[in-house]
Structure formats: structure tokens, C-alpha cells
Amino acid sequence: MLNLIRYREFAEYRDGRETNLTGREANALYSPIEFLGAIGAGPVFLSPVAEQVDGTDFTWEEFILVEYPCPAGFFAMITNPEFQARLVHKDAGVEKTIVMVTHLRPSAQSTDIQLPPPTHPPTVDDPAFELVHVMDFHEVAQYEEGAAEPERTGAQAWAEFQAGGNATATAIGVRLSAIFDVQGVLTGDLERSWDQAWLVYMPSMAGYQALLADPARNAASYHREAALSDNYSLVTHPVINNIPTGSDDDQDPPLLPPITDAGVGTLCNSDADCVGIGFCLNTGSGPGICSRMCGSGECGDGYVCCHSCSELAAPLLPFTESACMVEAFAGQLSNPPVSCSCE
Structure with a gap:
């Protein structure tokens, strides 16, 4: 479950109670860690947003990914009256949130590949970070009229853009951490049909700036414009980062429930x-x-x-x-x- 969060400056309770709490402090009273633990769920990625480089309708302050074992576990949690009683604090503390149901895509990257040392390694003053892209693709890529491009989907146009900067990205030390497919929006933004979230490891801000200046990447940027209907790009320094590899070799229990002969579980x-x-x-x-x-x-x-x-x-x-x-x-x-x- 993907969560984008923007907090109120000061908490606002619907029942009109007086409070000196900030939005973050009120949301901390909601914190459902014990309820998550009871169903085998928990946050696998949690980070404040250090900088938002794309997306202007809302400025997000926190990005969280929570792993649930299956939909039934989630339903069991949200129907718990004690959990529901806590929601008043979340409502008071959070100005805006978008919650998306996501599924981790199996990784196609081999962990055995030896990459060259990054050209822009992290330092104490310029640490590594995760660049998060939350994307809504056009169904059909929207190239400018007269562009000598075949018809392709927005996702395919995004792949063309990525290919343009691959050589420089590899040299810099950029690597794809995870791709999440969005299966649906649970709350907060039912108008847009979000498609994917990418987490990309950046070895340093200097490396990121070098990637932005790469001529090959910039030459391919028109594919990016054609691909995206909407997106948020966020610089994050995670305090929790335990995303599973998603590889086909993982031996963890499946996220999805079994499907019976009668179709229950589909x-x-x-x-x-x-x-x-x-x-x-x-x-x-x-x-x-x-x-x-x-x-x-x-x-x-x-x-x-x-x-x-x-x-x-x-x-x-x-x-x-x-x-x-x-x-x-x-x-x-x-x-x-x-x-x-x-x-």
C-alpha cells in the first residue's frame, strides 16, 4: 500500500476540541503499528520528502509503503473498532493523502552483476537517496504532431526515455530499486488512474545533477513528455527501507490469497x-x-x-x-x- 501524505500545520479535530498539537503530532497518536503487526503487516519504506522535483498540485511531506499479507488481513484491521477509534487523529493531522493499492513487480536484475565504482559516490555532505516516481501514463503516448514515432503506449514511451540515459546512469551508479504496479486508488484521488511507482537509487545529488545534464538523456526527454499524463517525483532519505527484492526466487509467503476451485480468492x-x-x-x-x-x-x-x-x-x-x-x-x-x- 503506497501512501503520499501532507500534514496540517496544526491539528484540526472535527468535534471542535481545542488542541495545541501539530498535524504530525496528531497523526502520531493514530500510528497503527500494533494493528499492523497483529495481521503480519508493516512499513517497508518510510521517508520524509526532502524535495519534490515534479508535480505541483500538492507538495507531499512523507512517502510510505506498507506491506500487507493479503486483502483479507487489511479488511480485518480496518474493521477493528479500536483501530477505527484512532482514525480521528489521522483525520485531524493529515491535510491530504493518496493511498494506492500496489503490487511489487519481480526484479529482473541479477544481484551477481559487478557494477563499476560510481563516478559520483555518496559523501557525508552529499548522501545517497531514493528518487521516487509516482506515475500516471497516457494510454497512448502523446507525441507532438509530426513526430517520427510509431504509436506506442505511455509505458513504452517511458521505457524509451529511460533507455536514452542508461549508459550515463550506469556509470554514475544509478540503479532501479523497485517497481510497484498500481492496482487501484483506495482513497484521496479517484479521478486519476495511477499506473506505477518507481524507486530509483541515486548515489548522490551530484550524480543526479550529472544525469540531468546528460545529452543523451535530454535528447530522449520528448519520450518522457509523451509518456506521462501526471506524475510526482520525490527526493527521499528513508528511515525505513526494507523493500523485498520481489525476485522469483524469494521464498516468502505469497502476498495473494489462495484461489479455490469455486473461484473464492480471485x-x-x-x-x-x-x-x-x-x-x-x-x-x-x-x-x-x-x-x-x-x-x-x-x-x-x-x-x-x-x-x-x-x-x-x-x-x-x-x-x-x-x-x-x-x-x-x-x-x-x-x-x-x-x-x-x-x-
């Missing part, structure tokens, strides 16, 4: 994606998983049927009456005050 954006299965189990926007109404023992391997939840919690749940839920996270719904029967 990724979905709406009920239309679950025809013949049941309904899309989500919070109203962004990807979820197909589930269905059920009875005890009817859901298939890896799932249990959760039903008979408390009347207090029922309006907050992403299903009515009953639903097949991932077994590993059903315990979150079984506990008070939600108190579903999951079997």
Missing part, C-alpha cells in the same frame, strides 16, 4: 468480476477478493466461513450475513467486539 474490483462466484469483498474502491455467502465448512481449503457477527460491528464489515474469509486472518474477526463465528 482478485476483483467490483461484483462484476465475481459473477458465478459471489461478490467482491472490498471497501468500495481498489482491489479485493471474490468471496460468497456460506455455511460452515463450505468455503474450501485456506478459507473459513465467517457469520453471525455482532450487531455492533456488522455495519462496519465489508460483507452482510456471511463471507468466506482467509483462514489465517479470520481470528481478527472472531475476537470481540466483532465476534463473528468463523468455521
Whole structure:
């Protein structure tokens, strides 16, 4: 889950309570670390934004990536009444946020390649940083009229731009840290269809400036203009950076739930994606998983049927009456005050 955050200068509570808290201080009261830990989730990248070099509609102050084990775990967390009680502090402290559901793309880079020493290595006064690009591509690249270019997608035009500066980037010591595909916007910006987030390691600001001055890169910059409908580019110095490699050789448990023979667990954006299965189990926007109404023992391997939840919690749940839920996270719904029967 990708989070772009801008804080209020001073906290503003909707109930009108008086406070001397800053926006950051109010948001710190929301901090849901123990709720994340309870479902096996946690931040894998957290950084203040040192500089925003692209994107002018909002100036972001913090960039966070949180890894969740699966959609069901996320739903279990957000339906916890104690978690929901904390949201008042986030609302008071955060002026603007965009939250996107993302999936880490497997890395195609070999860790065995020996790269040459960077031409602009990091120093105490000029440390390395991660340059974050959050991008909305044109479906079809928008080249100027008369450009001698074949029709290509925005993503393909971005790749052409990257190829133009590859030689200089490699010499400088620039490397791609991670690519995240955006599966949907959960909150904050439903008008734009964001596509990808790139994290790019820069060995130093001097190296970054050298890359910006590269003639080959600049000659290819028209591909960049054709590719992007919108984007944010952020200079970050992460205080947490534990992004998994995303390689096909990773032995970590899969992020996605199992899919049963009946289709339960299939990724979905709406009920239309679950025809013949049941309904899309989500919070109203962004990807979820197909589930269905059920009875005890009817859901298939890896799932249990959760039903008979408390009347207090029922309006907050992403299903009515009953639903097949991932077994590993059903315990979150079984506990008070939600108190579903999951079997």
C-alpha cells in the first residue's frame, strides 16, 4: 500500500476540541503499528520528502509503503473498532493523502552483476537517496504532431526515455530499486488512474545533477513528455527501507490469497468480476477478493466461513450475513467486539 501524505500545520479535530498539537503530532497518536503487526503487516519504506522535483498540485511531506499479507488481513484491521477509534487523529493531522493499492513487480536484475565504482559516490555532505516516481501514463503516448514515432503506449514511451540515459546512469551508479504496479486508488484521488511507482537509487545529488545534464538523456526527454499524463517525483532519505527484492526466487509467503476451485480468492474490483462466484469483498474502491455467502465448512481449503457477527460491528464489515474469509486472518474477526463465528 503506497501512501503520499501532507500534514496540517496544526491539528484540526472535527468535534471542535481545542488542541495545541501539530498535524504530525496528531497523526502520531493514530500510528497503527500494533494493528499492523497483529495481521503480519508493516512499513517497508518510510521517508520524509526532502524535495519534490515534479508535480505541483500538492507538495507531499512523507512517502510510505506498507506491506500487507493479503486483502483479507487489511479488511480485518480496518474493521477493528479500536483501530477505527484512532482514525480521528489521522483525520485531524493529515491535510491530504493518496493511498494506492500496489503490487511489487519481480526484479529482473541479477544481484551477481559487478557494477563499476560510481563516478559520483555518496559523501557525508552529499548522501545517497531514493528518487521516487509516482506515475500516471497516457494510454497512448502523446507525441507532438509530426513526430517520427510509431504509436506506442505511455509505458513504452517511458521505457524509451529511460533507455536514452542508461549508459550515463550506469556509470554514475544509478540503479532501479523497485517497481510497484498500481492496482487501484483506495482513497484521496479517484479521478486519476495511477499506473506505477518507481524507486530509483541515486548515489548522490551530484550524480543526479550529472544525469540531468546528460545529452543523451535530454535528447530522449520528448519520450518522457509523451509518456506521462501526471506524475510526482520525490527526493527521499528513508528511515525505513526494507523493500523485498520481489525476485522469483524469494521464498516468502505469497502476498495473494489462495484461489479455490469455486473461484473464492480471485482478485476483483467490483461484483462484476465475481459473477458465478459471489461478490467482491472490498471497501468500495481498489482491489479485493471474490468471496460468497456460506455455511460452515463450505468455503474450501485456506478459507473459513465467517457469520453471525455482532450487531455492533456488522455495519462496519465489508460483507452482510456471511463471507468466506482467509483462514489465517479470520481470528481478527472472531475476537470481540466483532465476534463473528468463523468455521
